[in-house]
Amino acid sequence: MKVLVPVKRVIDYNVKVRVKADGSGVDLANVKMSMNPFDEIAVEQAIRLKEAGKAEEVVAVSIGVKQSQETLRTALAMGADRAILIVAADDVHNDIEPLAVAKLLKAVVDEEQPGIVLCGKQAIDNDMNATGQMLSALLGWSQATFASELDIDGDKAVVTREVDGGLQTIKVNMPTVVTVDLRLNEPRYASLPNIMKAKKKPLDEKTPADYGVDVGNRLEIVKTAEPETRKAGIKVGSVEELVTKLKDEAGVL
Amino acid sequence: MAVLLLAEITDGQLAMDATAKTVTAAKPLGDITVLCVGATCAAAAKEAATIEGVSKVLCAEHDLYGHRLAEPAADLVVSLAGDYSHIVAPATTDAKNLMPRIAALLDVMVISDITAVIDADTFERPIYAGNALQTVKSADTTKVISVRGSVFDAAATGGSASVENIGAASDPGLSSWVEDKVAESDRPELTSAGIVVSGGRGVGSEDDFAMIEKLADKLGAAVGASRAAVDSGYAPNDWQVGQTGKVVAPDLYIAIGISGAIQHLAGMKDSKIIVAINKDEEAPIFQVADYGLVADLFDAVPKLIDAL
Ligand SMILES: Cc1cc2nc3c(=O)[nH]c(=O)nc-3n(C[C@H](O)[C@H](O)[C@H](O)COP(=O)(O)OP(=O)(O)OC[C@H]3O[C@@H](n4cnc5c(N)ncnc54)[C@H](O)[C@@H]3O)c2cc1C
Ligand SMILES: Nc1ncnc2c1ncn2[C@@H]1O[C@H](COP(=O)(O)O)[C@@H](O)[C@H]1O
Numbered sequence: 139m140k141v142l143v144p145v146k147r148v149i150d151y152n153v154k155v156r157v158k159a160d161g162s163g164v165d166l167a168n169v170k171m172s173m174n175p176f177d178e179i180a181v182e183q184a185i186r187l188k189e190a191g192k193a194e195e196v197v198a199v200s201i202g203v204k205q206s207q208e209t210l211r212t213a214l215a216m217g218a219d220r221a222i223l224i225v226a227a228d229d230v231h232n233d234i235e236p237l238a239v240a241k242l243l244k245a246v247v248d249e250e251q252p253g254i255v256l257c258g259k260q261a262i263d264n265d266m267n268a269t270g271q272m273l274s275a276l277l278g279w280s281q282a283t284f285a286s287e288l289d290i291d292g293d294k295a296v297v298t299r300e301v302d303g304g305l306q307t308i309k310v311n312m313p314t315v316v317t318v319d320l321r322l323n324e325p326r327y328a329s330l331p332n333i334m335k336a337k338k339k340p341l342d343e344k345t346p347a348d349y350g351v352d353v354g355n356r357l358e359i360v361k362t363a364e365p366e367t368r369k370a371g372i373k374v375g376s377v378e379e380l381v382t383k384l385k386d387e388a389g390v391l
Numbered sequence: 392m393a394v395l396l397l398a399e400i401t402d403g404q405l406a407m408d409a410t411a412k413t414v415t416a417a418k419p420l421g422d423i424t425v426l427c428v429g430a431t432c433a434a435a436a437k438e439a440a441t442i443e444g445v446s447k448v449l450c451a452e453h454d455l456y457g458h459r460l461a462e463p464a465a466d467l468v469v470s471l472a473g474d475y476s477h478i479v480a481p482a483t484t485d486a487k488n489l490m491p492r493i494a495a496l497l498d499v500m501v502i503s504d505i506t507a508v509i510d511a512d513t514f515e516r517p518i519y520a521g522n523a524l525q526t527v528k529s530a531d532t533t534k535v536i537s538v539r540g541s542v543f544d545a546a547a548t549g550g551s552a553s554v555e556n557i558g559a560a561s562d563p564g565l566s567s568w569v570e571d572k573v574a575e576s577d578r579p580e581l582t583s584a585g586i587v588v589s590g591g592r593g594v595g596s597e598d599d600f601a602m603i604e605k606l607a608d609k610l611g612a613a614v615g616a617s618r619a620a621v622d623s624g625y626a627p628n629d630w631q632v633g634q635t636g637k638v639v640a641p642d643l644y645i646a647i648g649i650s651g652a653i654q655h656l657a658g659m660k661d662s663k664i665i666v667a668i669n670k671d672e673e674a675p676i677f678q679v680a681d682y683g684l685v686a687d688l689f690d691a692v693p694k695l696i697d698a699l
Contacts, residue, residue, distance in 0.1 A: 154653065155522040164523050236491065237500045260635060264518050268501050271461065271491035280565035281461055283488045286628065296569065300628045301484040302637070303401060307569040308460065320618065320635065321628060356500035357527040360513060365524050368660055371681035373672075377694040380666065380684050388664045388681065390586070390643040391610075391699070 139253035140195045141184040143218065144243055145177040147202055147209040148263040157364045164362060166230045173209045176258025178216075180318045182325040183288060184256050185217035192290050193253070195219050199246055201239050203227050207341065214336035215328030221341040222246060226353045233264055238346075238353040240272035245349035247277060252313065254295070259284050259317040270317035280310035286321040392421030392511060395471060397480035397489070398439050400427055401459070405435035407442075408583040409481035411545035414444050416538040418546070419508050420477045422446050425552075428464055430457030433554075440552040447552050453559035458568035459485050465492040467560040472497055472533060476511070482537035482638075490537050499531035506542045520634040520657035540582060541640035541661060574627060581613040581630065586643045589615035589632055589659070592623060593648020593669065593688055600625040602692050603647060609699050615639065615659075617649045633658035648688050651676025668692070 149155065150170040158165050173181075187193040198213035199222040200206040210221035224242055226234050247255065257270035274281035282288075282297035286305070289296045290312070298307045300319045328336070346353045374380045384391045394417045399406035410425070417423055424447045427436040436450035449471070455463045468489075472478060478493060480486035482504045494501035506524070507515035513528045514536065581587065588610065590603035600620070607614045616626035618633060632639055634657035644662035649655060651667070651674055659665070660679055667680035670687050677683040684691060 149519070151654070155519040157523050164519060235500055237495060237498075240495060262520065262634065265516075265520070265634065266491075266501070266503050267487050268491035268494070268503060271488065272495035272501070275465065275492040275495035278563075281488075281492065282566070283461070284484060299484075302629060303571070303573045304627060304629050305572040306458070307572075308458075308566050309569050310566040311564075319628075321622065356531050357502065357529055360526040360528050362518075363524045363526070365517070365521060368665075368679045370678045371665075371683065373677070373683045373685060377684070377686075377691055377698055380682055381695070381698045383682055384643070384664070384666070388643075390664050 139193045140197060140250060141187055141193045142247060142250060142252035142255045143177070143180050143184045143196060143198045143213065144239070144255070144257050144269065145181065145198050145200050145209050145213050146174040146258070146261050147171050147200060147206040148174045148261055151175055151262055157362055161361045161363060163231050163359065171205070173212050174258050174261050176260060176318055178325040179320070179322050180256040180258055181213045181216050181218060182323045183318060186323065187290065188217070197222065197250060197252065199224070199243065201226050201234055201242055203230050210341055211336050212328065214339045214341070215333040216326060217332070220339060222344060223341060224344045224346060226346050234353050235355050235357060236266050236268040236272055237356060238351065239269050240276055241351045242346060242349055242353070243269070243273045244276045245351060254290070254313060255315045257315065257317045259319050270315050274315035277315070280314045282308060282310050282314060283317045284319040285316050286319050288316060288322065392476040393474060394421045394423045394477045394479060395468070395475040396423050396425045397468070397478070397486065398425050398427045398435060399481050399483050399485065400429045400432055400435045403429055403431040403435060405438045407438065408545055408580070409483060409540050410439060411442050411548070412540040412543040413479060413481045413538045414442050414546040415543045416505070416508060417477065417479045418444050420479070420511055424449060424475070426451065426468070426471070428456045428467060430454050436554045440554050441548040441550055443547045443550040445550055445552045448554045449557050450554055451557050451559060455559050455562055460566050460568065461488045461492050462563045462565045463560065464489055465496060466563055468493050469496045470560045475533065477534045477536060479536045479538055482539050486537045490535050494535035497533050497535065499533050499535055500529065502527065502529060502534060502536045504539045505536055506539050520653050521660065522653065539638060541638045578607065579611065579613045581615060581637050582639055584613035584639070585641050586610050586612035587615045587632070587639050587641045588612045588645045588647065589617065589649060590620055590625065590647050591617035591649030592619035594620060594625055597625045606692055606696050609696055617655050646676050646680070647692060649676055650674050651679065
């Protein structure tokens with residue numbers, strides 16, 4: 139079985155985002171970019187499936203600017219076998235929407251025929267939480283979102299999902315699309331020798347036109363604004379003072 | 392314009408607060424039909440019919456819909472979609488599972504987690520963990536939207552819309568339910584509680600987390616947690632507050648032993664009053680706290696419990 143892992147290049151999760159003064163978007167020039175943290179978890183899971191003998195090959199795919207190569211090299215250094223880059227934008231500020239990403243991924247799936255696609259649950263830039271579900275719909279496959287446990291057994295996968303009420307376990311038909319949540323695993327770091335080795339692993343470059351997919355956005359970005367910032371309040375000296383303030387000043391107790 | 396609004400239903404029970412908040416958000420978009428889906432949902436449908444602003448309730452009761460699986464519910468919604476300009480749902484994990492699937496089947500983009508309706512095509516939504524607010528205008532014929540509940544007030548009840556039973560769509564047979572692990576609790580629900588007490592890594596252990604729960608119970612509050620507290624096993628996953636957990640905006644949020652990472656702030660910075668208890672006076676949580684107490688939580692929390 140082949141595992142397909144879509145990985146997105148996003149602003150590093152430690153970077154404090156700044157909105158551009160003209161309201162046209164957030165400033166991504168010269169900021170640190172990394173693999174979407176959920177996608178690291180997905181890559182880790184794919185490699186573990188391979189190590190457990192349940193998968194033969196791990197293919198990472200990324201859609202975006204040319205520099206997404208770096209993200210794919212990271213996936214290769216972690217242990218993915220091969221990578222596909224679909225260059226769909228020439229400016230980092232042009233984010234490809236989940237629907238277009240899902241259409242491209244469907245085309246890749248049609249070509250590669252993986253047994254499972256492991257997506258992140260959410261890209262931490264657009265916070266859409268949509269691509270995996272959309273891909274599953276386009277393929278007519280089963281879906282298992284927000285996975286914190288995954289076990290593949292023949293033509294079924296058993297997935298425990300993090301949901302609002304707690305945990306839900308479902309059994310889905312293979313092939314399937316799974317989106318991974320924070321507690322599924324702890325991703326490994328790539329070792330230096332593996333980073334070197336990754337440079338020699340195959341990385342195919344494509345364009346949306348190769349797949350006949352229109353990546354035009356359905357949502358026009360009218361403006362991007364800074365949210366209202368909260369001002370720091372006061373420090374209280376003791377528990378007694380805190381209780382008094384909450385009762386008399388804030389009126390919340 | 393007409394809205395199909397998916398009610399939040401778990402095991403036959405309507406989540407009134409989440410559903411009624413979504414009704415408020417959807418009101419400017421047109422006439423609202425609420426869709427109730429479940430193995431049993433007649434009672435939920437009856438209750439949904441009392442939400443003011445709802446014109447009609449559709450009730451699809453069938454075994455297929457018993458465990459909130461995405462594939463059959465998406466097929467049902469798609470079979471009804473032709474009559475509506477907007478399909479909306481509260482941004483719960485169920486809807487986040489379902490709405491993108493519906494959108495893709497309709498070949499439209501999903502608009503997740505909106506915080507304001509500007510007009511019928513234009514919506515505001517937070518991006519980058521709430522560090523930016525984006526206004527987007529949709530060019531799609533059908534808008535598929537999930538609504539962030541913490542910014543909308545619940546619509547009142549007292550209405551009496553009609554309830555119509557509808558049949559099930561076909562069974563795609565792609566997945567099946569195995570089990571739910573749900574902790575029963577008498578505490579208020581996290582996303583609708585007036586007070587939330589949250590603990591972080593600073594609490595140090597699952598045993599000590601009981602202290603956070605005790606404080607919450609004293610205040611009649613819900614309990615929340617940071618990702619670090621959940622990852623460390625001090626608290627269950629459904630207590631996680633933040634960018635990738637639950638978003639809350641209670642009257643009072645008490646953060647204990649939580650540093651205030653942007654991913655945590657994303658889930659609570661719209662609370663009315665924020666209290667932080669942390670022994671590190673440089674902790675970023677103090678930058679958003681109305682009242683900060685620099686103290687060891689093992690000293691402060693028991694004192695606070697006694698003082699209340
Ligand atoms: C993709 C992604 C998604 C994420 N999503 C979320 C999310 O949804 N929610 C979330 O919360 N985080 C999320 N995080 C994690 C986030 O970045 C932080 O790591 C996390 O919030 C830290 O939790 P914490 O504040 O409990 O722990 P820490 O940052 O370790 O802080 C512990 C605090 O406790 C204080 N402390 C220690 N001992 C005591 C004591 N005895 N008395 C008083 N104070 C004490 C310390 O001074 C410190 O400030 C996410 C991260 C990523 C990468
Ligand atoms: N441009 C992209 N390239 C590769 N994978 C992507 C891209 N966008 C989204 N994904 C995948 O879809 C997941 C969810 O993203 P989103 O729906 O945008 O929140 C991510 O964690 C990735 O696994």
